Amino acid sequence: MAAQALKDQSYEARIFRARTGLVLLLVVSLLSLLLVRYFSLQITQHKIYQTESDRNRLQxxxxxxxxxxxxxxxxxxxxxxxxxxxxxxxxxxxxxxxxxxxxxxxxxxxxxxxxxxxxxxxxxxxxxxxxxxxxxxxxxxxxxxxxxxxxxxxxxxxxxxxxxxxxxxxxxxxxxxxxxxxxxxxxxxxxxxxxxxxxxxxxxxxxxxxxxxxxxxxxxxxxxxxxxxxxxxxxxxxxxxxxxxxxSLDIGLQRTAYEALNGRRGAVVALDPNTGGVLALVSTPGFDTNLFVNGISTRDYSALRESLDLPLFNRAIQGQYPPGSTVKPIFGLAGLSYGLVTAETKIADPGWFTLPGQTRRFRDWTLRVRGGGHGAAVDLRQAIEESCDVYFYDLAHRMGIERLHDYTAPFGFGVASGIDTTHERRGILPSRQWKRDMRNEPWYAGETVNVGIGQGHLLATPLQLAVATSMLASRGQHYRPQMLSAVGGIPVAREAPTQFEAKADDWTVVQDAMYAVFHGKHGSARAAARGADYIMAGKSGTAQVVGIAQDAEYDADELVERHRDHGLFIAYAPFEAPQIAVAVVVENGGGGSTVAAPIARAVMDAWLAADEAVSGG
Amino acid sequence: MGDYVRQMPEASADLARRPQLSQRLHVDFVLLLLLSVLSLFGLVVLYSASGQEMGVVVRQGRYLVLGFIAMLVAAQIDLQRYRRLTPLGYLVGLVMLVMVIVAGADAKGAQRWLSLGGFRFQPSEIMKLLVPMSVAWFLSARVLPPRLWHVFAGLGLLGVPAALVILQPDLGTALLIAMSGLFALFMSGLGWRYILGAIALTIASAWPAWLFLLHDYQRQRILTLLNPESDKLGAGWNIIQSKTAIGSGGWSGKGWLNGTQSQLDFLPESHTDFIIAVLAEEFGLRGVLVLLAIYLLILLRGLWIGLRAQDSFSRLVAGSITLTFFVYIFVNMGMVSGLLPVVGVPLPLVSAGGTSLVTLLAGFGVLMAISTQRRLVV
Incomplete structure (x- = not known):
C-alpha cells in the first residue's frame, strides 16, 4: 500500500475531470459529425437516394x-x-x-x-x-x-x-x-x-x-x-x-423441284413472268435450318461445312455458272436487232469455226457425237433448236464483245437481280473494261467467240437465268424478282416492270426457235416435251467444267463425276400466255437437255396442272 | 394549480428517498430506464429488419433478459472484489482466447466461438470488458499520470489479447479491445507527448501494415469504402444499398415494416450490423435523432458516474466502458452511412447479438456498481 499512500487522490480526480471534459467534447463533436452525415443523406440528398431506391425496387x-x-x-x-x-x-x-x-x-x-x-x-x-x-x-x-x-x-x-x-x-x-x-x-x-x-x-x-x-x-x-x-x-x-x-413461293412446286433434283447438286428457280413473283427457289442439297436456331453444335456444323456437296451454299443465288447455250436466244435476238442476221440468214457449219487468219478450231458440240456439224445451211431457228455452236461463234465474232455486252446487260446479267434475300451474287458479264479492271489484260477476239456460246468469262446465277427467261417469255418485261407477296394478309404493291424494247418480229423468231427446242423435229429437248398437254418453249445448255485441250477426246464416262459438265435448262410455258419461267442447273449432270430439261418440265407440269385445277375448280 | 401544489412535496420526498433506494438495490435507475427504452426500441426495429420473423425477436429478447440479469448481478458485486478479481479474470480470458484458436468453432472462415458444456460464447467479447478493467487495475495502483514503463505495461496488457483476437482473425473486435484499454490509459492522464507520438507512429506504420498485416478482404473493405461505386454488385453492394436505404428514408421515413430496401432484401445483414439503415429507412431522420438522443443520455450518464466515482480504479473503468460504448455507436453508424470502413461492429442493444449483448449489459452492471456503491470519503 506504499504506492497508494503516495497517490494524490484529488490530483488524480482533477486529471480525470479534465480528461472527461475532453471526452465529452469528442463525443459531442463525433455524434454531431454522425448527425451531419445522416442529415446530408436523409435530407440534402434524399431525392437522389429516393430515386435510387425506386430504381432498385422497380424494374x-x-x-x-x-x-x-x-x-x-x-x-x-x-x-x-x-x-x-x-x-x-x-x-x-x-x-x-x-x-x-x-x-x-x-x-x-x-x-x-x-x-x-x-x-x-x-x-x-x-x-x-x-x-x-x-x-x-x-x-x-x-x-x-x-x-x-x-x-x-x-x-x-x-x-x-x-x-x-x-x-x-x-x-x-x-x-x-x-x-x-x-x-x-x-x-x-x-x-x-x-x-x-x-x-x-x-x-x-x-x-x-x-x-x-x-x-x-x-x-x-x-x-x-x-x-x-x-x-x-x-x-x-x-x-x-x-x-x-x-x-409467292408454292410448297407444291418447291417440293416438285426438290424431288426432281433427286439429291443431286443443283438449283431450280421458277418465276411468274407476269409479276416477278418467285414461285420456287430450290438449292440442293438442303439442310435442316432448325439446327441453327439455338446455336448449331460443332459436330453438326463441321459436317455441313466439310461436305463436298456444300449444302450450306445457296446455288440458286450464289452459284455462278457458265450459262452455256441457254444464252443463245438472247444473242440471237441481239443479232436480229443489230441487223447482223435476219431470220433467213444461213451459214455453213462444217463442225468448227476459225477466226480469220487463225488456225485454232472452235468446235461444235456435235463433234463429240458425230462429225460434219449441223449442215451447209443453218439459220437462226435451227441454230437455237439444235443448239448450233458455229452459228453463234460467227455471230458473236461479228457482233464484238462490246455490243454483245451492251445488249445482254438489260437482261440482268452481271448485276444483282435485287431479289428480297441476302447473299445474292452478280455473276459476270464480261467486257473489255471488265477485263482491264479485273485482270489488267487486253480482250482477245477468241474470248468473244467463247462468250458467244455462253462459255468463257460469262457467268450467271440460276436466278439471273430465270429472270432472263422471264423476259424472253414476256417479250421484255423486266421485274425485280420478289418472294414477298403479302404482309399481314394485305398484298404488297409490286414495282412496275421496265420494258426492254425489240421488234415484235424479232421476238417471234426467237420465241419460235425456243418452241422448236421442245416441239421441233430436231429439238434438243423434244424428249422432255413428250406427252405434254400444253405448249412450252426453252433452251438447253451445257457448261464445261474442265477445259478440254484442242484435239483431246471428250468422254463423259471417263471423267470424274465432279469434272463432268453442268447441265442447264431454261423454259417457259404455256407458249402463248406464259405463266411460269424456269431455270434449272444440275451440277456435273452432263447435257442440259437430258438431265435438266426433264426437271424444268416437271416443274412446269406441277404449276400448270395446279393452275388448271384451280381455274377448273 | 392545485395538482401542482399537491405534487411538490411528494416529488421532493422522492428525490430525497431515491438515492437511498438505488444504493440499497445497487441499481442506477436512470441508466436502467435508458437501457430499457433503447432495448425495446431495438426489438421493434429488429422485428422489421428480420423480415418480421418473431423467432429472431424472441431470441434477442432472451439474450436481453439474460443481459439485464447479468447487469443487475454485476451491480451487486463489491468494487474492491472487482479489483481483486480482475487479474484472475484477465488470465482466464487469455487462456480462453488461446483455446478459441486451438479448438474453436468456425464461422465464415474465422474462429470466434468456444463451446463450454453446450454453451457457445465468444471470449473476445468478454475481453472487451476485462481489458479496460485490468489496465485500470494496473494503473490505479500507480501514481498517476502514468510513467513511461507504466504505459508500456498497460500497452502489453491490452496488446496480448488484441493480438490473439487478430489471429482468429477478427480485426474489428481486436481494434475495439485495444481501444478499450487505450481509453483507460487516456483517462488516467496519459501525457500528450505519448499520445501525439503514438499518433505519429500509427500514421508512419500504416503503409507497412497495409502491405503486410491486412488480409485481402480487409484491404478490399477499405478500398470499397473509398470508392463503393467501383464494384456495385460485389464489395460495394453493402454500402451502396445501406446509403440508399438511409437516404431514401428522408425526414419521416417510409414507416415501420414499409422500408423497401430492407423488406425486399436489398439490404444485406439488415438485422445485424446494418440495422441502423433499416431504422433510418423506416423511421427517417426523426428516428435517428431519437436513437442518438438516447445514446447521448446514456453516454452522459456514464461520464457522470465516472466523475462521481471515488477512486482511480472506478473512474478509469467507468470512463473506458463509456468510451467503448461510444466507439460502438460511432463506428457502426459511421460505417453503415459510408463514413468508415465496414469492420463488423454491431449497433449496441439494437443489432441482433448474443454474447456481445450480455457482456455489454454486464459492463453497464459494473457502471451501476460504481454508481451505487458509495463509501464515506476519508
Missing part, C-alpha cells in the same frame, strides 16, 4: 414481341414459333456454381461446349438474371429437373417461343434462318427494340425482312426483390408482334 422488364410467321402462297406454314424449354441458372441464387453444374451434367446431356457458352453469357448478365445453359429440354429432362429441384438451387426452367421450320430442308435456302444474337449483331441492332429478344434473322428471308418480322418490344414495370423475383406488375405496355408474311 423495367422488356417483353419481347412474337416473331411474325411465314406462309407460302397457299397459306402453308413455313416458319412458326414453338415453345421451347430452356434450362437457366440464376447466379446469385446458386451458392456453389461448380457443384450445381456438375450435378446437372450428371442428370442431363450437357456438353463442354454448352458450359463454355454458358460461361461467356454469364459474363454479360447481372447476377439476378437467368443465364441459359441448355436449350430444347425434352419432357423427361424437364421432369428430371423438377424432381431434383431442391438440390439445384438457382436452376430455373423457362418456356420461350423459338423459331421452328416445319418444312426443314425443303425451304432452307429460300427462307434462311434465325439464330441467337451474337456480339457483332448486338452492336448493330436497335438496343431498345431488341432488349429481351434472343434471336435475329441471320440469312435469307428471315434476315431481309427482319424489321417486319421482329415487331416492337413491350415493357412492364415490376416491383422486384433483390433476387429479381417479380412481386407485382405496376404497369404494362404490350409488345407489338411481328407481321405475318406470305411469300
Amino acid at each position: 423495367l422488364q422488356p417483353l419481347p414481341p412474337k416473331r411474325g410467321l411465314i406462309y407460302d402462297r397457299n397459306g402453308v406454314l413455313l416458319a412458326e414459333n414453338r415453345p421451347s424449354f430452356v434450362l437457366s441458372l440464376v447466379i446469385e441464387r446458386t451458392p456453389d456454381l461448380e457443384e450445381t453444374l456438375a450435378r446437372l451434367q450428371g442428370m442431363l446431356d450437357i456438353s463442354g461446349a454448352d458450359i463454355e457458352k454458358f460461361m461467356q453469357r454469364k459474363g454479360r448478365r447481372r447476377p439476378y438474371e437467368a443465364v441459359p445453359l441448355r436449350f430444347r429440354l425434352d419432357e423427361s429432362e424437364r421432369s428430371q429437373l423438377a424432381v431434383n429441384r431442391f438440390v439445384l438451387p438457382g436452376v430455373v426452367v423457362e418456356a420461350t417461343l423459338v423459331r421452328y421450320y416445319p418444312q426443314g430442308a425443303l425451304f432452307s435456302h429460300a427462307l434462311g434462318y434465325v439464330g441467337r444474337i451474337n456480339q457483332a449483331e448486338e452492336a448493330e441492332l436497335d438496343e431498345v427494340n431488341y432488349r429481351g429478344t434472343n434471336h435475329v434473322g441471320k440469312i435469307g428471308i428471315e434476315k431481309y425482312y427482319e424489321e417486319l418480322l421482329h415487331g416492337q418490344v413491350g415493357y412492364q414495370n415490376v416491383e422486384t426483390n433483390a433476387l429479381g423475383r417479380v412481386l407485382r406488375v405496376l404497369e404494362r405496355t404490350d409488345p407489338v408482334p411481328g407481321a405475318d408474311i406470305t411469300l
